Amino acid sequence: MTFISEEQQLMINIAKEFAVNEVRPRVKEVDSTDQRPQDLVDRVAELGLRGIMISEEWGGLGAGLTTQVMIVEEMAKEGYISGSLINNMMALPLLKVGTQQQKEKYLEKLAAGEYYMGFAFTEASAGSDASNIQTTAVKDGDEWILNGTKIFISIIHSDAFLVSARTNETHPGGISAFIVEKDYPGFSTGGHYKKIGLHGSDTGELYLKNCRVPAENMMGKENKGLNVVFTALDVGRMNIAAIALGMAQGAFDRATAYAQQRIQFGRPISQFQAIQHYAADMLAQIEVSRAMIYKTAQMYDSGESIARDSAICKLYATEMACRVTDRAIQICGGYGLTEDGEIERYFRDARVLPIVEGTSEIQKMIIARTIFPKK
Ligand SMILES: Cc1cc2nc3c(=O)[nH]c(=O)nc-3n(C[C@H](O)[C@H](O)[C@H](O)COP(=O)(O)OP(=O)(O)OC[C@H]3O[C@@H](n4cnc5c(N)ncnc54)[C@H](O)[C@@H]3O)c2cc1C
Known part of the structure; x- marks a missing residue:
């Protein structure tokens, strides 16, 4: 990608190595115990990834939304829990509408991962x-x-x-x-x-x-409290969209790898046109989501409003993750339904994404308002 700097790439690489080497071996355990893995959250803080968008003045990395979504995407390839580890959603409202006293009290601790x-x-x-x-x-x-x-x-x-x-x-x-x-x-x-x-x-x-x-x-x-949360919502939607994108890519990678080694009728199932069409369709939807998410993050970083576009990203990417993880199971057959196959976890996690932080129906309402503004 030509539009990202060496520094951004370095942060993405750190996140990727952490997700693959430290989170991947723990994902199954977290899924079955349903306990928040505090040691992994602490490691994220050690790596400096709790404060990606918090300004350097408050101990964060001072990076933009583009860097953040790319890091979230990379981590979410290992599943939801991995992608969600860097979520620090309340930092943004604090930065934007918090008083000086509130910033001094909370921001540095949030960036350092000492406080949630x-x-x-x-x-x-x-x-x-x-x-x-x-x-x-x-x-x-x-x-x-x-x-x-x-x-x-x-x-x-x-x-x-x-x-x-x-x-x-x-x-x-x-x-x-x-x-x-x-x-x-x-x-x-x-x-x-x-x-x-x-x-x-x-x-x-x-x-x-x-x-x-x-x-x-x-x-x-x-009496203006709802406006406070609205200041965080655009970025919140982008985070969920990036998690959906990473998870869809993770499920796609696993399903297509499986398709190349699973032999039926004397050849890998990847040689059957039905499976190839599933894979092509999945990849097309993943790439469309990625393009939209990166474009919208860049708009945010250049100061443009993303109220409409973040709703489109959230709507499309989360619904896409449900479709892609469903097809990934289909490609893997019975194996896709088992815990060992991992895909069933991607599928279960994906199903929650069109509901949290504003349902798909509410995203459509937001988008529709920009098409048919109230007169
Ligand atoms: C795992 C998880 C984590 C969460 N974390 C938090 C959190 O940390 N903090 C927090 O405050 N909340 C949190 N939530 C709540 C979440 O934001 C709500 O679940 C979500 O906003 C939907 O609200 P609801 O579940 O009450 O559904 P409802 O609002 O009852 O909606 C039910 C259905 O009706 C549809 N609907 C509702 N109104 C309309 C309309 N006007 N037009 C068309 N369709 C409509 C919805 O889209 C949905 O399909 C979390 C939820 C989940 C599942």
């Missing part, structure tokens, strides 16, 4: 409709008192979360965002969702019972 911050917006009544939350925040002196329950929260053992809460019943929107640390009184977590895939991501629930949060922990403006 998740986000907690989803509730029983508020999935795709993030505005329909029941969690409330009431001001009490220089603190806010939060009450409510968040569900489907990733990396539930994080040190802190960006939490949405209703701060005004009458104000349109009326939602604010707060950094809530796990040690605050009234904060607890629980539950553990057994999911089809994305094992090792510790998805659970977060409970706030008269949880007292210092007023300085509000991120962004009062």
